[in-house]
Amino acid sequence: MSHHDSHGMNLVLHVWRQKGPNEPGKLEQYEAKNVSPDQSFLEMLDEVNEQLIKTGGDPIAFDHDCREGICGMCSQVINGVPHGGQERTTVCQLHMRNFKDGDTIYIEPWKAKAFPIQRDLIVDRTALDKISQAGGYTSAHTGGVADGNAILVPKPSADYAMDAAECIGCGACVAACPNGSAMLYTSAKVAQLAELPQGQAEAAKRVCNMVDALQENGFGNCSNHYECQAACPKGISVKFIARLNREYQKALFK
Amino acid sequence: MILDGKCPKGPIQTSWDRHRFDLKLVNPANKRKYKIIMVGTGLAGGAGAASLGELGYNVEAFCYQDSARRAHSIAAQGGINAAKNYPNDGDSIYRLFYDTIKGGDFRAREADVWRLAQVSNNIIDQCVAQGVPFARDYAGYLDNRSFGGAQVSRTFFARGQTGQQLLLGAYSALSRQVNAGTVKMFPRCEMLDLVVVDGEAKGITVRDLITGEVRVHTADAVVLATGGYVNVFYLSTNAMGCSVTAAWKAHKKGAFFANPCYTQIHPTCIPQSGDHQSKLTLMSESLRNDGRCWAPKKKGDNRHPNDIPEEERDYYLERKYPSFGNLAPRDIASRAAKEQCDDGRGVGPGGRGVNLDFSAAIKRVGENTIRERYGNLFEMYEKITDENAYKQPMRMYPAPHYSMGGLWVDYNCESNVPGLFVLGEANFSVHGANRLGASALMQGLADGYFVIPYTIANYLAKTKPGAVTADHPECKKSVEDVLANQKKLLSINGKKTVSEFHRELGKIMWEDVGMARSEETLKDALKKIPVLREEFWKNVKVTGSGAELNQQLENAGRVADFLEFGELMTRDALHRNESCGGHFRVEHQMPDGEAKRDDENYCYVGAWEFKGVDKEPELHKEPLTFENVHLAVRSYK
Ligand SMILES: Cc1cc2nc3c(=O)[nH]c(=O)nc-3n(C[C@H](O)[C@H](O)[C@H](O)COP(=O)(O)OP(=O)(O)OC[C@H]3O[C@@H](n4cnc5c(N)ncnc54)[C@H](O)[C@@H]3O)c2cc1C
Ligand code: SF4
Numbered sequence: 084m085s086h087h088d089s090h091g092m093n094l095v096l097h098v099w100r101q102k103g104p105n106e107p108g109k110l111e112q113y114e115a116k117n118v119s120p121d122q123s124f125l126e127m128l129d130e131v132n133e134q135l136i137k138t139g140g141d142p143i144a145f146d147h148d149c150r151e152g153i154c155g156m157c158s159q160v161i162n163g164v165p166h167g168g169q170e171r172t173t174v175c176q177l178h179m180r181n182f183k184d185g186d187t188i189y190i191e192p193w194k195a196k197a198f199p200i201q202r203d204l205i206v207d208r209t210a211l212d213k214i215s216q217a218g219g220y221t222s223a224h225t226g227g228v229a230d231g232n233a234i235l236v237p238k239p240s241a242d243y244a245m246d247a248a249e250c251i252g253c254g255a256c257v258a259a260c261p262n263g264s265a266m267l268y269t270s271a272k273v274a275q276l277a278e279l280p281q282g283q284a285e286a287a288k289r290v291c292n293m294v295d296a297l298q299e300n301g302f303g304n305c306s307n308h309y310e311c312q313a314a315c316p317k318g319i320s321v322k323f324i325a326r327l328n329r330e331y332q333k334a335l336f337k
Numbered sequence: 338m339i340l341d342g343k344c345p346k347g348p349i350q351t352s353w354d355r356h357r358f359d360l361k362l363v364n365p366a367n368k369r370k371y372k373i374i375m376v377g378t379g380l381a382g383g384a385g386a387a388s389l390g391e392l393g394y395n396v397e398a399f400c401y402q403d404s405a406r407r408a409h410s411i412a413a414q415g416g417i418n419a420a421k422n423y424p425n426d427g428d429s430i431y432r433l434f435y436d437t438i439k440g441g442d443f444r445a446r447e448a449d450v451w452r453l454a455q456v457s458n459n460i461i462d463q464c465v466a467q468g469v470p471f472a473r474d475y476a477g478y479l480d481n482r483s484f485g486g487a488q489v490s491r492t493f494f495a496r497g498q499t500g501q502q503l504l505l506g507a508y509s510a511l512s513r514q515v516n517a518g519t520v521k522m523f524p525r526c527e528m529l530d531l532v533v534v535d536g537e538a539k540g541i542t543v544r545d546l547i548t549g550e551v552r553v554h555t556a557d558a559v560v561l562a563t564g565g566y567v568n569v570f571y572l573s574t575n576a577m578g579c580s581v582t583a584a585w586k587a588h589k590k591g592a593f594f595a596n597p598c599y600t601q602i603h604p605t606c607i608p609q610s611g612d613h614q615s616k617l618t619l620m621s622e623s624l625r626n627d628g629r630c631w632a633p634k635k636k637g638d639n640r641h642p643n644d645i646p647e648e649e650r651d652y653y654l655e656r657k658y659p660s661f662g663n664l665a666p667r668d669i670a671s672r673a674a675k676e677q678c679d680d681g682r683g684v685g686p687g688g689r690g691v692n693l694d695f696s697a698a699i700k701r702v703g704e705n706t707i708r709e710r711y712g713n714l715f716e717m718y719e720k721i722t723d724e725n726a727y728k729q730p731m732r733m734y735p736a737p738h739y740s741m742g743g744l745w746v747d748y749n750c751e752s753n754v755p756g757l758f759v760l761g762e763a764n765f766s767v768h769g770a771n772r773l774g775a776s777a778l779m780q781g782l783a784d785g786y787f788v789i790p791y792t793i794a795n796y797l798a799k800t801k802p803g804a805v806t807a808d809h810p811e812c813k814k815s816v817e818d819v820l821a822n823q824k825k826l827l828s829i830n831g832k833k834t835v836s837e838f839h840r841e842l843g844k845i846m847w848e849d850v851g852m853a854r855s856e857e858t859l860k861d862a863l864k865k866i867p868v869l870r871e872e873f874w875k876n877v878k879v880t881g882s883g884a885e886l887n888q889q890l891e892n893a894g895r896v897a898d899f900l901e902f903g904e905l906m907t908r909d910a911l912h913r914n915e916s917c918g919g920h921f922r923v924e925h926q927m928p929d930g931e932a933k934r935d936d937e938n939y940c941y942v943g944a945w946e947f948k949g950v951d952k953e954p955e956l957h958k959e960p961l962t963f964e965n966v967h968l969a970v971r972s973y974k
């Protein structure tokens with residue numbers, strides 16, 4: 084059984100501390116002691132916070148909720164990489180067995196123009212919601228829709244749509260992009276709905292509205308660096324960006 | 338008081354249709370004059386807020402996360418039931434109704450369950466229209482699988498992320514309404530009190546989690562869709578922020594709490610690895626379609642599972658329940674797993690685990706098919722345990738997962754406080770004493786898309802819009818109370834952290850009010866909880882201030898409520914001197930260890946009325962009658 088014996092690690096953390104959106108921020112140093120390799124990264128931070136509280140310090144604020152890689156709440160740049168650089172892994176799923184005793188770890192919030200820092204590692208991501216509100220839906224009113232099997236969706240299309248729909252809206256793609264673009268996030272929704280028969284009717288309007296919303300909400304342009312795909316914890320592919328571009332061209336020439 | 342669920346009389350098949358006809362309507366032109374508060378944007382609240390917005394009501398929706406899309410519904414993996422009978426394997430509305438009543442061990446209302454089964458089919462249609470990418474077969478038709486407690490394939494799924502996809506569907510509908518201006522979203526806002534004016538729900542007091550501002554929002558009706566309370570156990574499969582707070586505050590303002598002792602312990606969760614553990618991760622029980630549960634026959638057998646020969650393995654579910662085998666309902670599967678471990682035949686750290694083995698399925702259909710079905714689950718398992726489940730069995734142990742109990746509501750999803758409606762996991766309505774797999778998503782969406790849009794009109798039609806405004810004395814008092822409570826928490830400056838208290842409470846609840854409960858353990862818990870609560874209010878340490886983003890303060894409020902709620906849950910478990918579904922009193926079991934119900938004395942919903950902290954609550958009963966399903970011993974043999 085590959086269960087690890089607990090041999091505690093000692094780590095040095097440099098954590099971004101900032102009281103509020105308009106306050107100055109800086110990295111501060113903490114020690115994490117006797118960390119078990121089976122602990123998750125956030126559980127390691129929990130421990131640091133417990134010690135801070137007990138010694139009258141100010142615990143580190145960070146976003147998290149499901150702690151199983153699906154809600155998209157957790158958002159930390161670890162050693163310069165959003166979510167810490169393990170393939171297809173959110174911060175909350177990152178385990179301490181990926182670090183070694185004596186490591187120094189830098190922990191910072193998402194940094195992007197569209198995501199103002201609220202406190203410490205917590206940022207404001209409502210700009211992503213605004214993009215969805217601009218067109219990330221089919222206009223199906225509750226009730227009065229056809230039987231589920233009346234719309235046939237070939238399995239490859241269903242699979243393609245599902246690949247795109249796996250986006251958890253975390254914003255790591257934006258944080259990773261040198262331009263602070265939310266193109267990967269936006270393209271995933273555009274591609275999902277453009278691929279499905281249900282989304283066809285509004286495809287042109289959708290892509291135009293969502294692309295406009297990108298600009299209006301402080302996101303930068305996409306210049307094909309593809310850092311987004313590398314940082315994405317759900318493996319959302321840049322092929323969806325190509326799809327968005329095609330859908331956008333189609334819409335313009337309509 | 339004898340409670341009345343106000344179910345329609347007459348033949349059940351037409352009960353919902355007749356009831357809908359009898360409900361009052363709000364004139365289309367008047368709808369926008371009515372303001373509705375929706376607390377929660379999970380499947381129930383998201384679907385409800387979107388649908389009410391579409392109808393033209395003026396909706397304000399709240400959630401504690403930074404976006405509506407992050408409600409804990411997002412974490413549901415396995416699937417959602419519907420009585421479509423697409424596979425032609427004998428399903429029907431009646432069968433789904435029957436299975437749900439029976440699965441709930443005859444502790445739910447027939448009429449509510451019938452309606453759920455009836456609208457289940459509309460849900461699938463609605464989600465497909467939204468673009469939810471359900472699994473399809475090669476011809477393009479919707480695919481189904483079978484799920485715990487059912488002998489038909491009625492579960493629809495989107496890989497292992499069904500909850501995510503359904504929630505994103507509801508979120509998209511909600512986003513459309515935000516864009517249309519009918520719904521206003523208030524993320525990162527936590528409800529901390531219900532405002533009741535002249536006996537009716539007219540608003541909520543919230544704390545803005547970013548600025549710390551405490552303020553009141555008034556409305557013509559309030560809907561709670563705030564999820565479940567199993568974080569009372571500290572370790573559970575729920576998200577870290579899930580709490581009983583919204584429901585508990587409503588309870589303290591007069592709403593009855595029904596069947597709080599009905600909690601579900603899910604059989605397939607990744608076992609705890611150490612004391613640092615902050616939550617437990619569920620592995621969808623759809624895995625039991627292809628995985629076989631076993632424990633070594635020999636006690637203390639610590640060989641690698643692959644080295645234990647076939648004849649030395651006990652496939653205990655297949656042995657005990659030949660017709661359902663590995664698909665036995667959750668309560669049964671959980672207790673069976675615990676039995677193996679209690680018997681000294683558990684595997685992994687501390688012997689708290691059983692094997693879930695895929696080798697036979699991989700041999701049968703190939704690793705690729707298994708990867709296609711459960712790839713993300715296997716990945717998640719490996720991330721947490723560092724073990725490859727394609728090569729060796731997963732280790733599983735039961736964990737608190739779902740709350741069947743919740744605020745009492747009538748057939749209209751309205752609580753006993755007029756104007757207060759409760760949807761989804763937060764109410765108690767359809768799952769009785771045990772919920773079947775893939776039916777919580779169904780209930781959330783049924784309540785949100787297809788029940789509340791009709792039933793709330795019946796209340797609103799009788800009220801004058803905008804009757805209460807924020808300057809009402811009750812509103813002011815509510816804000817003052819919330820601020821006073823907050824101030825108290827911040828001023829204690831004791832020695833123990835909020836998490837330490839939560840852990841201690843969780844330990845009491847798990848050991849004394851968990852999977853197996855007895856009069857003795859329950860009485861013990863009733864002594865321990867008030868002591869812990871008293872210590873909390875003397876010795877908790879919450880740093881920082883109220884007028885800023887303060888996660889410790891948020892947590893302290895939630896744990897304070899759990900410390901009160903835990904006692905009610907225990908009291909309910911003690912009063913219910915029978916076993917049923919997820920409520921297992923060791924004194925009441927069949928010779929073979931199955932739950933033994935006492936229909937003569939306990940065939941009712943137990944709804945508690947708050948009388949004050951440290952005061953005994955008052956029990957009200959709603960008798961349950963079964964006219965369409967024969968009240969029988971639940972058997973899965
Ligand atoms: C890991 C896991 C897997 C599951 N798998 C399945 C499955 O396969 N099939 C199935 O049918 N069911 C499944 N379930 C159960 C199902 O997911 C839930 O019961 C259901 O999604 C609950 O939906 P809800 O809308 O009632 O609540 P939630 O989705 O929990 O939403 C609660 C909402 O209320 C808000 N809220 C709570 N308190 C407050 C407050 N005080 N102030 C403001 N807002 C508040 C939250 O922000 C959130 O928006 C699973 C559950 C878990 C935990
Ligand atoms: S595309 Fe990937 S990185 Fe970007 S929001 Fe979605 S899941 Fe996160």
Ligand code: FES
Nearest residue numbers: 148150155157175
């Ligand atoms: S906390 Fe939910 S994805 Fe990390």
